[in-house]
Amino acid sequence: MATRLESLHEYIGQARWFGGKGRDFSVTGVTRLGEVGDPGDGHRVVVDLVELTYDDTGERELYQLPLVLYDEPEGRLDHAFVGWWQEGEGDDDWVHAYDAVHDRAAMARYLETFVRTPTSPVVEGSRQPDESRHATLTFVRLEGHELDPDTHGTLFSGEQSNSSVLYGEDAVLKVFRKITPGENPDITTHRVLTEASSEHVAQLYGWIEAQTHDGILHLAMLQQFLRTASDGWDLAVASVRDLFAEADLHAEEVGGDFASEAARLGVALCEVHQQLGESFGTGTVRGSHVAELMNDRLDEAIKVVSELEEHADRLRGAFAALGDLGDLPVQRIHGDLHLGQTLRTVLGWKLVDFEGEPAKPLAERLLPDSPWRDVAGMLRSFDYAPHAVAWSVPEEDRDVLEQRRHRAEEWAARNKRAFLEAYTDNDELTHEQGVLVAAYVADKTVYECVYEARNRPSWLPIPLSAIARIGTP
Numbered sequence: 239m240a241t242r243l244e245s246l247h248e249y250i251g252q253a254r255w256f257g258g259k260g261r262d263f264s265v266t267g268v269t270r271l272g273e274v275g276d277p278g279d280g281h282r283v284v285v286d287l288v289e290l291t292y293d294d295t296g297e298r299e300l301y302q303l304p305l306v307l308y309d310e311p312e313g314r315l316d317h318a319f320v321g322w323w324q325e326g327e328g329d330d331d332w333v334h335a336y337d338a339v340h341d342r343a344a345m346a347r348y349l350e351t352f353v354r355t356p357t358s359p360v361v362e363g364s365r366q367p368d369e370s371r372h373a374t375l376t377f378v379r380l381e382g383h384e385l386d387p388d389t390h391g392t393l394f395s396g397e398q399s400n401s402s403v404l405y406g407e408d409a410v411l412k413v414f415r416k417i418t419p420g421e422n423p424d425i426t427t428h429r430v431l432t433e434a435s436s437e438h439v440a441q442l443y444g445w446i447e448a449q450t451h452d453g454i455l456h457l458a459m460l461q462q463f464l465r466t467a468s469d470g471w472d473l474a475v476a477s478v479r480d481l482f483a484e485a486d487l488h489a490e491e492v493g494g495d496f497a498s499e500a501a502r503l504g505v506a507l508c509e510v511h512q513q514l515g516e517s518f519g520t521g522t523v524r525g526s527h528v529a530e531l532m533n534d535r536l537d538e539a540i541k542v543v544s545e546l547e548e549h550a551d552r553l554r555g556a557f558a559a560l561g562d563l564g565d566l567p568v569q570r571i572h573g574d575l576h577l578g579q580t581l582r583t584v585l586g587w588k589l590v591d592f593e594g595e596p597a598k599p600l601a602e603r604l605l606p607d608s609p610w611r612d613v614a615g616m617l618r619s620f621d622y623a624p625h626a627v628a629w630s631v632p633e634e635d636r637d638v639l640e641q642r643r644h645r646a647e648e649w650a651a652r653n654k655r656a657f658l659e660a661y662t663d664n665d666e667l668t669h670e671q672g673v674l675v676a677a678y679v680a681d682k683t684v685y686e687c688v689y690e691a692r693n694r695p696s697w698l699p700i701p702l703s704a705i706a707r708i709g710t711p
């Protein structure tokens with residue numbers, strides 16, 4: 239029979255949200271952070287923090303595992319079974335442990351606890367002590383929204399790097415999986431944008447944190463469910479398909495033209511940046527320093543994607559031009575913006591997932607950065623969407639492929655222009671803006687080459703072909 243540590247190892251190793259897939263690791267520690275609600279009805283809900291150590295580098299990572307512990311096996315939860323182990327000393331202390339996000343009864347405990355937690359004013363520093371402290375777990379709720387206590391928690395089917403549980407049409411609880419001690423920018427950025435009544439994010443309702451000797455752990459975030467939302471990537475791809483279906487019509491002539499949406503996205507991003515600058519403050523960083531960091535990233539990327547080598551001089555040229563700009567303004571930004579992080583609702587565009595670039599260490603993700611990094615992220619996405627559709631043609635259909643690539647360029651150029659004009663509120667970029675766009679787009683494309691090589695090798699030609707076009711007329 240597997241021990242508790244072996245069971246945790248097996249469950250985490252195959253979980254969709256586990257970031258270390260394919261690497262050998264051991265479970266080197268488990269900390270019980272606390273219990274959610276009171277035990278009862280033959281089950282209880284606990285939160286464990288599991289420490290992993292990778293065999294290759296010795297590097298450690300922490301993963302959150304909310305568990306529902308049943309006295310008896312629950313066949314309906316077989317797909318979320320973690321293990322069977324002894325929790326205490328007594329013969330009756332054997333439990334059947336399941337991943338709690340899959341269990342309605344467990345997720346009801348979370349909601350009940352949030353509902354019982356008194357709300358705190360949304361002003362920094364005025365949080366009241368509350369009655370919802372469980373061991374070291376603390377639930378925090380912000381003023382401004384009455385939670386619906388009668389909704390059921392259902393796990394989002396598109397489970398990604400975290401696990402999101404939807405409560406009816408009222409709220410979403412995003413349970414962070416990989417945990418780094420310290421502030422989680424998804425929570426703190428949503429918090430200031432909620433306090434500033436931003437129209438471009440889902441409102442933050444509350445969060446769960448734990449205090450450990452390593453500092454604060456941000457474990458989960460409760461926010462407004464955007465009921466009418468459509469994913470920006472899906473909408474863009476649908477628009478591209480419309481264009482490709484009409485061989486003789488141009489982007490502006492087909493029904494699915496995206497340019498006005500691209501422009502609205504530009505306005506939304508500009509407003510979010512302004513708000514973040516006001517709330518978190520702004521600073522400067524030397525352009526030459528940024529260029530150095532981009533060069534370092536390129537050096538590392540070439541080790542993974544050797545095809546980048548032949549384009550290195552042009553890329554380094556784009557980075558070096560930042561040095562001539564002197565100091566660059568920096569502030570809190572999104573950090574990993576692309577169409578898949580945007581949702582179109584009846585009330586306009588919303589940006590989601592302010593955690594920053596997943597592979598970067600937290601300390602780096604919290605540093606003020608250039609807003610042009612987000613702009614570049616969106617510009618790259620306007621390039622990706624049409625090329626991703628264009629590439630999905632059988633090899634032998636060369637004529638169709640050529641024609642599609644041509645139309646893809648047209649779609650990308652039209653939407654990039656609409657987005658940039660709206661973001662800058664100008665129909666031409668200044669010289670300085672042009673240099674910033676060129677450098678940040680080049681840097682993002684290098685990042686994408688590594689991302690695709692590691693995660694979706696068949697998509698690598700999309701950023702690689704974009705790199706080949708950089709700096710060419």
Ligand SMILES: Nc1ncnc2c1ncn2[C@@H]1O[C@H](COP(=O)(O)OP(=O)(O)O)[C@@H](O)[C@H]1O
Binds near residue numbers: 410464467581
């Ligand atoms: N507040 C929300 N309301 C509705 N859907 C949301 C909300 N926040 C995120 N989503 C959807 O859930 C998906 C995953 O959310 P995200 O924050 O990107 O999680 P992860 O960190 O797991 O990638 C998003 O692509 C988006 O479609």
Ligand SMILES: O=P(O)(O)O[C@H]1O[C@H](CO)[C@@H](O[C@H]2O[C@H](CO)[C@@H](O)[C@H](O)[C@H]2O)[C@H](O)[C@H]1O
Binds near residue numbers: 574578619620623
């Ligand atoms: O959503 P994440 O924060 O995990 O972001 C990572 O994955 C993205 C892919 O889902 C990746 O985005 C790249 O592919 C998108 C299409 O799937 C495209 O719209 C983006 O422009 C492109 O960068 C992102 O880079 C990565 O960090």
